[in-house]
Amino acid sequence: MEFWFSERQTKDVKFSIRVDKQIYSKESEFQRIDVFESPEFGRFLTLDGYMMLTEKDEFIYHEMITHIPMAVHPHVEKVLIIGAGDGGVIRELVQYPEIRHMDLVEIDDMVVEVCRKYLPKTACCLDDKRVHIHFEDGLKYIRRCKNEYDLIIVDSTDPFGPGEGLFTREFYGNCYKALKEDGIMVNQHESPFYEEDARACQRAHRNITETFPISRVYQAHIPTYPSGHWLFGFASKKYHPLKNLREKEWNDRGIQTRYYTTTLHKGAFYLPAYVEELLKNVEKEC
Amino acid sequence: MEFWFSERQTKDVKFSIRVDKQIYSKESEFQRIDVFESPEFGRFLTLDGYMMLTEKDEFIYHEMITHIPMAVHPHVEKVLIIGAGDGGVIRELVQYPEIRHMDLVEIDDMVVEVCRKYLPKTACCLDDKRVHIHFEDGLKYIRRCKNEYDLIIVDSTDPFGPGEGLFTREFYGNCYKALKEDGIMVNQHESPFYEEDARACQRAHRNITETFPISRVYQAHIPTYPSGHWLFGFASKKYHPLKNLREKEWNDRGIQTRYYTTTLHKGAFYLPAYVEELLKNVEKEC
Known part of the structure; x- marks a missing residue:
């Protein structure tokens, strides 16, 4: 099965992510909320179809x-x-x-x-x-x-x-x-x-x-x-x-970042x- | 008419560009060469279906x-x-x-x-x-x-x-x-x-x-x-x-860049x- 989420980044550009399954989908008072599971990005959240975040990035x-x-x-x-x-x-x-x-x-x-x-x-x-x-x-x-x-x-x-x-x-x-x-x-x-x-x-x-x-x-x-x-x-x-x-001060904290x-x-x-x-x-x- | 070029950036990620027309397509001795015209990126060149360059970027x-x-x-x-x-x-x-x-x-x-x-x-x-x-x-x-x-x-x-x-x-x-x-x-x-x-x-x-x-x-x-x-x-x-x-030397040249x-x-x-x-x-x- 081919199952893809696509976002129109402009009217002439589309970014698509293969989806394993749609985990959640509901209309709130303000917007449509979806969560998908994908092989490349892990889970990702969209609001009104726009990408908000993926677990990968x-x-x-x-x-x-x-x-x-x-x-x-x-x-x-x-x-x-x-x-x-x-x-x-x-x-x-x-x-x-x-x-x-x-x-x-x-x-x-x-x-x-x-x-x-x-x-x-x-x-x-x-x-x-x-x-x-x-x-x-x-x-x-x-x-x-x-x-x-x-x-x-x-x-x-x-x-x-x-x-x-x-x-x-x-x-x-x-x-x-x-x-x-x-x-x-x-x-x-x-x-x-x-x-x-x-x-x-x-x-x-x-x-x-x-x-x-x-x-x-x-x-x-x-x-x-x-x-x-x-x-x-x-x-x-x-x-x-x-x-x-405050370069030295920040580095002395030892906060882990990627x-x-x-x-x-x-x-x-x-x-x-x-x-x-x-x-x-x-x-x-x- | 919906006319799109798509590249699989990974097997689970697809990037697609709306195309006005395909301007050129031929197999050379080494690879397939295509040129397309698009509203967002102007003309673009692909080799074996992979994006090489677009006029926009x-x-x-x-x-x-x-x-x-x-x-x-x-x-x-x-x-x-x-x-x-x-x-x-x-x-x-x-x-x-x-x-x-x-x-x-x-x-x-x-x-x-x-x-x-x-x-x-x-x-x-x-x-x-x-x-x-x-x-x-x-x-x-x-x-x-x-x-x-x-x-x-x-x-x-x-x-x-x-x-x-x-x-x-x-x-x-x-x-x-x-x-x-x-x-x-x-x-x-x-x-x-x-x-x-x-x-x-x-x-x-x-x-x-x-x-x-x-x-x-x-x-x-x-x-x-x-x-x-x-x-x-x-x-x-x-x-x-x-x-x-050589920061100063390069800037003194006055080369225009974007x-x-x-x-x-x-x-x-x-x-x-x-x-x-x-x-x-x-x-x-x-």
């Missing part, structure tokens, strides 16, 4: 969205995570003993339930005592916060559907307000390669650059995301992602010429 | 295999290019006036003919007076060479079919012998992500490390190659790819932890 995304800011900020005690119902960011964060409190704000409780049940490698640490889960719209949650967090991680879906508001200037402005005076915000920032993704990327970068004094973009190789070339945004009130990298290293950290900010160009074009408008 | 591969060694070696006069019948490497090399002589050794004359006709953006500079094309097996050609080249670029296909011999210890040994005492060899090095590619990558790295005193691997984002995470090998008798990077920059050059050598591990495992055997 999720470590890349989760390490890069977490350890980059954690290796820069000297003392993170309180973290806000928006989206991230799969628990991957939490699994990375719990390795830092100085973190005292994590607020995870996920709009869709069914995502958390499904990941706990079917993706335990990702969701393994959601029961850590420091984690407080709020099933709420991140957009609304953040309006109430002021001068509260050292780090905000925006682990959103794409900038359409439920994740759309998490790419707006209003949202980034509220993140700024919710951060302490030396706070850092990191977000998933789409891909620079396909035209529509590149425009989303530019819009996000413009909105962040207008809000934060320090705004840099970094990259990773994520094979199951469109083009495999994925970007993240590093926005900050005080710390620079390279000049304030993608992130403090050397790779630096290279991740050295972008291809065409990506720098893409970002500079919108920086000029700010 | 070939600049990444060709810039990275060429400018990395050219920004390190202080004075390249004579270059040997093996494979590369599409002319992409030549297009990058002709921008260096100090290069006096380029030998392009391509086993399949039909590849050159097809690229000249259907991929003129890539093949544009094959008529440069310094370029000498030899339709011959690179494996045999190199056996005759001794202390002759400043730079060898191995732009091979994958390590099966016609390209297989270009990943062997014998071949790398002959490259070493063909290089001058401060020569550099660069080769396409497959991908670290899917298991079979990763093993090819390890074999190549072991064979190169056994042959050259300096052997480092660097990476690029190439969306149409399996996993999008592609590696290159930098092997050298004298120059180190980072310590001997992917390569001398900053990105450095980041390209900062590999993910799992890739470093993969390579270290075989370095120990050497």
